[in-house]
Amino acid sequence: MALTRRGCLGLGVALPWLNACRFDGHEVTGGFTAPDPARGHRWRDASPVAATRERRTGVLVLGGGVAGLAAARALRLDGVEEFALLELEDSAGGNARAGSLGGLACPQGAHYLPLPSDDAPELQDWLEETGLRQREAGRWRYDERHLCHSPQDRLFLHGHWQDGLLPLEGVGAATLEQYRRLSRLIAQARREERFVMPGVRVPLTPGTRALWAIPFAQWLDGHGLDDAYLRWYLDYACRDDYGAGLTRVSAWAGIHYFASRHGFPAPGEAADEEPLLTWPEGNAWLVRRLAQPLGDRLRTGQGVQRLRVERQGVVADVLDLADGTVTRWRAQAAVVALPVHVARRVVDPVPAILSARAAGLGQAPWVVVNLLLDGPLKDRGGAHPSWDNVLYGSPALGYVDASHQSLAPVVGPRVLTWYQALGDEPQGRSLLLQQPWTFWRDRVVQDLMAPHPDLVERLQQVAVTRHGHAMAVPAPGSAYDGPWHDGRLAFAHSDWAGYSVFEEAFTRGHLAGRHAAAVLRSGA
Ligand SMILES: Cc1cc2nc3c(=O)[nH]c(=O)nc-3n(C[C@H](O)[C@H](O)[C@H](O)COP(=O)(O)OP(=O)(O)OC[C@H]3O[C@@H](n4cnc5c(N)ncnc54)[C@H](O)[C@@H]3O)c2cc1C
Structure with a gap:
């Protein structure tokens, strides 16, 4: 669908960041939210x-x-x-x-917390204090209302949605073999070193220093892990957690992503549950x-x-x-x-x-775009709409659906939160400073048009949050x-x-x- 745009005009005082634009024949309001650079x-x-x-x-x-x-x-x-x-x-x-759009709460940045392990006792204590974590019959239980509801994530691959984020549908035996090889290497790394969160009490060892010294891509090359599907998935994971991809982050970071959590279960291997806490905001x-x-x-x-x-x-x-x-x-x-x-x-x-x-210490800028839609999007076939929805091959990170945690069926307006880490984009910070909000709206629409061709029709409001110095990149x-x-x-x-x-x-x-x-x- 061709994107058409006419002039934008500033709107009112109550929402000073709002501007109105004709966008593909209907009015879409939008603008930047705090923090203001x-x-x-x-x-x-x-x-x-x-x-x-x-x-x-x-x-x-x-x-x-x-x-x-x-x-x-x-x-x-x-x-x-x-x-x-x-x-x-x-x-x-x-x-x-x-923030909120159309009265619906939505994140402007961080949106989830994995269940903390025993390496984070202070955080466990506080979650207990909030009532999120309780001891029942000798076992720890988390409040189910705040655990991410199913289905948790899906991937848009080869024109339709599959369950989970690791590319599986249509991949060949050679790809699966590399998944299994990485799984064994991560398991070995977990036996040899402590990969924990938080790491404040874990000093560097000669082994972890060596992993911090080289890019993750180099480590993968050294192990002959060159499959395109695997490399895309690992690059996505690094951009998602570290703001930059596998050529920029260290081998320590790439391994830590999996080793500090659930390992890297290859298809068919027993996988631990990956529960996480999340909220509409x-x-x-x-x-x-x-x-x-x-x-x-x-x-x-x-x-x-x-x-x-x-x-x-x-x-x-x-x-x-x-x-x-x-x-x-x-x-x-x-x-x-x-x-x-x-x-x-x-x-x-x-x-x-x-x-x-x-x-x-270098940093990655990020941009987060919240989209108010007047109703649910049409979907291509395959896996059902999930909390986290990722597109194979996209330079962005997909979107989370803020209404996914709602206990009531959501039939009307909803907000989707789209993320892009700009740590690999050389002009990332200048783009954030110089481009109007409509630039990011167009980027999102181009990204999401393939899975959701009716996005433009449904779009009502766009709120762009710029994080110029968002996070440290764990680079060599x-x-x-x-x-x-x-x-x-x-x-x-x-x-x-x-x-x-x-x-x-x-x-x-x-x-x-x-x-x-x-x-x-x-x-x-
Ligand atoms: C887009 C995005 C998504 C993320 N998603 C997740 C996620 O889902 N889960 C997760 O665990 N982590 C996520 N993170 C990581 C997130 O950064 C951390 O979880 C955490 O919120 C960082 O907290 P902090 O206090 O270290 O830093 P910051 O959040 O950077 O806090 C620093 C504070 O200092 C203030 N400040 C700066 N300069 C001054 C000054 N001169 N005077 C006074 N105050 C000042 C800032 O305004 C800010 O409030 C995400 C990060 C980004 C950018």
Whole structure:
């Protein structure tokens, strides 16, 4: 179907990001959501302004993503109630924020949490606290309402949908043989090294260092794993978790994706269940439960510009994005839950451990596009609509259906959330900064036209979320297992793991909060 477009006009004040466009004969509204890259750069570029007021607290938590929120919870668990959490945006959550379209909740970033293993005891405890995890008759059970409903995922391959994401339909014996070979190699890697999430307590070994040193593609070449279907699937998995494909991420990362979870079960092999928790609004469901108890200790619209450590404590200059004034905060300790590239600009002077962590660390931008449809899409034959719907051969990651978790049958409007990691696209960040929202709308439509030819007809609204520095890419040369605290400062962002998942952000935040509480107690 040809895409036609006429001029776009700005709409109202209530939803300032909304614009209306004629699109294939009907009106489609759309625009960008927060975070606004201009705000992200404002705290950085604003010329120094003298602080007009001073405040004191026990601990400063800088950055209100999952790591900062987990740090705040850990402070409270340790009996520290006097702290402030300062967040740049107008809401907490970082990459795990959500929005809504047509009154329907939808993720703007992170959308699921695999059930944490015993390597993530702090996270298990918190899930118990939220009621998601309960002990029944001596066994742990998760609240079924929040476990991903079946069917979980499907792949659009050779013109129709198959169950599951590993290409199976129409693949030959040689492909299946390579699946089995990779399965054995992953099982062997699991026997030889510990691949766990979070990895904060697992030092690098000579074996894992060697895997961190080479690209995943090179490791696969070395094992003769060159099948096109297998390579596509592995590239998809890397882009999905790490924001960049198998030529850019390390062999450690490629193996870790499978070895830290369920292995790589080849067709016909017994596969462990892969349960995961998800919500229509994605991980913002979890964020809300971390943020709610903080009350007015969570201060949004606050861009941290400078953090210094002095003899008596820490001092932070913080720009209020609403009125342009600067507040000087004084505290005994700080948790720096900021992305590493931000922390390097803020902490003055830059501690050696921060420089060490930043070395070799690159990032992948992401774009997330939420699509409001006036009803269900027509489907090609094959597997039923699933929570996660992926297209073979696409440079994007497909879409999740926010209404999939609904307990009532969804007959009317619905929201689909489409993802693309741009870590392999050389101009990815410039595209995010320079292209209008309609560019991303057209990209989505082109991507999804083959499985859903009626998409344009059904499309009502488009909300584009740009994550310019979304996540660390675990590329060769970016491994780090050094210290994450230095005197009064404790660092806690998923960047410190070298890759970005909830388990890493939460656990590192928790440990940093405990460290800050100990500094406070010591009266240093
Ligand atoms: C599109 C996308 C999808 C994802 N999907 C998943 C998923 O499904 N499951 C999963 O486990 N993980 C997912 N992730 C990974 C996700 O990043 C982590 O799960 C986690 O949310 C990271 O939390 P964080 O606290 O480490 O970092 P961030 O989310 O980056 O939080 C950092 C915070 O610091 C704030 N900040 C920055 N500068 C300043 C400043 N100067 N002053 C004050 N505050 C500042 C930011 O606004 C932000 O709130 C996804 C990531 C992206 C981008």
